[in-house]
Amino acid sequence: MRTLFLLLALLPSIAGATMAADVAGMDTSQEARYRTLIHELRCLVCQNQNIADSDAPLANDLRHQVRRQILAGESNQEIMDYLTQRYGDFVLYNPPFKMITLLLWLGPAVLVLLALVMAYLFTRRTRKPSTATALDEEKLRKLLDENK
Template structure:
């Protein structure tokens, strides 16, 4: 049993090294590091789709972070970098895509769905109110019979 656990431990060693990030060369200026961190939180990982570049562990996300780091060292602005990435990956790479004709459905679909649901609810309640009848009041004879049945 002890030998088996040692063998399993050694089998896991190669997997541990795979999960580590590649070492990066630090920025020379502190404001570049803040700018880098702010930028990678505004960009989406195209593999994970619901994570920022800062949160993603995907290899492509690491490559994109390295690319951004290189472009910042080359003196490019945030706008130039985001333009480059949107040209390459589309507006999907931005966590807050701009309102354009191509992205209008992303912005308007939630409001359209809520409006459709409210209209459906209004029509359902209206139809239900029109088709449901309220029972007529009981006559005195029926009221006496009911009291008799209930034992009052």
């Protein structure tokens, strides 16, 4: 049990050591670019994390690829273009607005609009109260009198 607590206590420092190894040999502007880029790229394995926060092997490979390209002198746009060419627009957290990503951009708005329409229709739907006519009331009285 003590070992588990020790491992949990050391986990943040291990993650920090990994990041320090990634930025080794970079100047401050390159390090800033690196940190910005790895937060803008989606992990293709986890899909809900960026590659900075993901522990997946593919995310690690992508971080190394970004580092290598920064050290090679490529611009941020060249790096993003390379990764989108290789992995598609899904690797970007903010994909461009294209026909292929139309559902991705408009899907949430369509779902909200559909939910509002359904809520409106549900709340506006009213049941007609049954109105008893004089004839119905007379039949009801006869039935009640017969049962006495």
